[in-house]
Amino acid sequence: MAVRTRIPLVALSAVVGAATLASAPASSAATRFATYDAIVALDNCSGSLVRFPGAADTDKALVLTNGHCIGTMPEPSTFVYDKAETRSATVLGGSDAHTVTKLTLDRLQYATMTGTDVAVYRSTSTYAQLATKNVTARPLAATHPSDEASIDIPSGYWKQHYGCAINGFVYRLKEGGYTMNDSIRYSTCQTPHGSSGSPIVDATSGTVIGINNTGKDDGKRCTLDNPCEVDAAGNVSVHQGQSYGQQTYPLTACFTAGRIDLGLKGCTLFGATPAQPPTDPTPTPTPDTNLLVNGDFESGTRGWGGTTGAITTDVTYAAHGGAAKAWLGGNGRRVSESLSQSVTIPANAKTPTLTYWSRVVTAETGSRAYDTFSLDVVDGTSTKRVASASNLDASSDYVRHTVDLSAYKGRSVTLRFSESEDADLATSFLVDDVSVTAG
Structure with a gap:
């Protein structure tokens, strides 16, 4: 996770400056967007310029990346919300990953590594202003992706992309002290360090369905850069070489008026505080929610x-x-x-x-x-x-x-x-x- 943003020296000599396909090609049906259209390069990660369902042309454009790609990684069970922060980004385009424009990001709307691994930045440019530079943001999917769907993962950092297919979803992914739910699996997209934050793109429509965030490096168990899979019964398994990403459709329930709003009904991101209906003073508990605090002991002595x-x-x-x-x-x-x-x-x-x-x-x-x-x-x-x-x-x-x-x-x-x-x-x-x- 965190370490995947660091660039091994051997990788620098092998791929810096390359704009080549590292795996199977994406579907030719994705005609609206060229491979690197609306793909973003950050100083330590990749990202994408995205547009939520219902966003207006006058809304400030949003950039999507991983929570572990912000300045300081959020601790487990924490989140960052509506924070002023200045950062630059480069928007790429075409099939050759050429630079289209530069963006200034002025606000971190939301970031967390609890339940998912996501960050949403606001830029100082509107979607209409970017359109005058022939930049069209990629739409963000509002529904759960399908198993075996063909995907493409374009990295703005490396200017490479990786094509493969989803090979299932993980009930719970554990990595060090972090836990992520319903993660996307894909094993033949060998995404390297530095590709964190790259969008997982539906190869047919060009829609963003997830964010690449981690993979199993050396076979260790449940440590940083070596996530383990936990099923609903609590059984743990490890799969060396397996890569993972986080779904993005839950973000759409938290979006209104050009921003992330954790108070919206139906928003399930960590930190969400939607109002409860007054007619149900004792809501039915979610069956698999852990009622204990820090039951995995990853947050130290908290709760015990x-x-x-x-x-x-x-x-x-x-x-x-x-x-x-x-x-x-x-x-x-x-x-x-x-x-x-x-x-x-x-x-x-x-x-x-x-x-x-x-x-x-x-x-x-x-x-x-x-x-x-x-x-x-x-x-x-x-x-x-x-x-x-x-x-x-x-x-x-x-x-x-x-x-x-x-x-x-x-x-x-x-x-x-x-x-x-x-x-x-x-x-x-x-x-x-x-x-x-x-x-």
Whole structure:
């Protein structure tokens, strides 16, 4: 992600100044736009000049790129909104990536790397003014793209383009501390570092359907430049050489009067605050929304209490996903540790479920449970043990666990993970990717 904007020296000698096709050609049906029409070169990334559905000729033209291409990468669970910022951009055109005009960008309308990886800049030129220079912005698709659709990814930075087809969508993509939803997959478009922010263009219509943002470099798991795929059940998989992009159609629900408005009804971008209808004081919770704060521990100790020093990015044992995990125990002496978080189970939840992944690593031998682990649900003065483990449950990888929380609908409870070691031989209890969903 972030590193993909840095240019390896070997790449400079190979492709700087080139305006060649790096993969299969785009469909000849895309006749309205030449390959590099409305493609933008930034100082560290690529981008595109786009036009939202309903935009007026008198609106200031907008440039689309990645959230990690702005001056300072947004931290997880943060966003930038309506911020004055001066930046220059070069608009390319034709099949030879020649310079058409220069743009001044004066406002960062929105940027985030939470749920997606997107940034929208406003320029000082209107669409009508650009039309006098024979520049037409590319339309932004308002619907979900189709699997197996032919795509073209033109890079303004490298002046190269990459043609292939979508090969599916990823339920959740994790990269370091960042999570992106419903990402676009494509494996034969080998987009290099520096191509971040390049538009994913429908090869037939020339419409922008996404933004190229990351790919798996060297086979590592869930780290920056090595994203991992997480399915709806929480299973993690890695695919070296796979490239990914973020869909752009959700942006269209947040656009009005020439700008991004997070208060619009139907806007689902991170940070959106649409007004809730007064007739529904208890809205039905989204089934797969995690009701816990920082359940993957990627934001440090946020949301958790107890022995918070157990939350770590230490690489001795890998996390299940991302870089961080909870590492309880592993001391080799008599000690007890715990981590806890309170959560409210909605009264109208259908099948509230706690899910977590754990791994046990031990130096103990024999058949006795010397070191123990437990998960308790604390409901007021009542405590119920819903899961337990010991050194006898050692495993080479993480194991998925689920707990039915239906008995706690409409109540606030505390989830508590605890471990207790004896005086000799360490046992580590690793916990990651904890979630509570309404179902």
